[in-house]
Amino acid sequence: MGKDDTFRRQGQVLVVCAPSGTGKSTLINMLRREFPDFGYSISYTTRAPRGHEQDGREYHFVSRDAFVTMRSRGEFCEWAEVHGNFYGTATKPVETMLGQGCDVLFDIDVQGAKQLRNTFPDGTFVFLLPPSRAVLVRRLTGRGTDSEESVARRLDNAAGEIRQADFFEYWVVNDDLDMSYQELRAVYLAGRCKPALRPGILDAILGTWETQGGGDG
Ligand code: ADP
Numbered sequence: 587m588g589k590d591d592t593f594r595r596q597g598q599v600l601v602v603c604a605p606s607g608t609g610k611s612t613l614i615n616m617l618r619r620e621f622p623d624f625g626y627s628i629s630y631t632t633r634a635p636r637g638h639e640q641d642g643r644e645y646h647f648v649s650r651d652a653f654v655t656m657r658s659r660g661e662f663c664e665w666a667e668v669h670g671n672f673y674g675t676a677t678k679p680v681e682t683m684l685g686q687g688c689d690v691l692f693d694i695d696v697q698g699a700k701q702l703r704n705t706f707p708d709g710t711f712v713f714l715l716p717p718s719r720a721v722l723v724r725r726l727t728g729r730g731t732d733s734e735e736s737v738a739r740r741l742d743n744a745a746g747e748i749r750q751a752d753f754f755e756y757w758v759v760n761d762d763l764d765m766s767y768q769e770l771r772a773v774y775l776a777g778r779c780k781p782a783l784r785p786g787i788l789d790a791i792l793g794t795w796e797t798q799g800g801g802d803g
């Protein structure tokens with residue numbers, strides 16, 4: 587077995603969830619900028635594209651009928667209805683990326699994260715928290731993309747999502763952006779060291795004792 591085979595790693599599933607407005611897109615973009623090899627799971631959705639969104643880049647935009655057909659064929663490893671639209675993750679592309687040793691980032695909601703743990707029990711599940719309701723209001727109104735009604739709905743949903751934070755292995759309170767980024771980055775890097783992502787590595791390393799013989803390094 588060559589060095590490359592010995593040290594080959596399976597990709598890590600990194601799931602990041604947060605109430606809308608917490609800063610999830612901001613932090614995920616920072617992570618993808620620093621680690622450009624990150625695989626990204628492009629979800630399927632029945633909602634319409636917004637602004638500059640392109641089919642196949644932010645999402646695969648599909649009709650409700652097409653989504654339901656994919657779902658009935660068992661093509662999704664998780665799916666959920668969020669704000670009246672369907673969202674789902676197709677299993678195949680994710681498995682391909684993981685098999686190639688590529689880490690895969692998921693930006694999905696809490697319902698989806700819970701389902702995904704059944705498929706990827708060795709994944710890393712992170713929840714981002716706003717420091718307070720007042721800060722969340724400021725961020726939601728400050729970014730200027732949501733109507734008053736939409737902000738009110740997101741605030742209501744936020745409390746329900748925060749009550750489910752116990753499901754997650756890691757919490758990052760997004761107060762100071764730089765510190766939050768350092769924390770998210772640390773969680774990601776630690777997740778890469780999970781033994782489950784290194785099947786066979788101990789045997790491979792110990793095997794070098796057998797092939798090299800006694801103690802000459
Ligand atoms: P989400 O993707 O969670 O809905 P965004 O990343 O769009 O949230 O962030 C919402 C707003 O809050 C944006 O205007 C963003 O620039 C701002 N923001 C994100 N993190 C912080 C932070 N730690 N401190 C101050 N403002 C922040």
Ligand code: 5GP
Nearest residue numbers: 629630665666668673674675693694695698
């Ligand atoms: P938006 O429509 O604003 O892009 O996303 C709305 C919500 O749907 C966000 O919380 C986002 O994380 C979530 N979401 C996006 N893709 C998926 C997916 O494939 N599955 C699930 N369960 N949620 C998703």
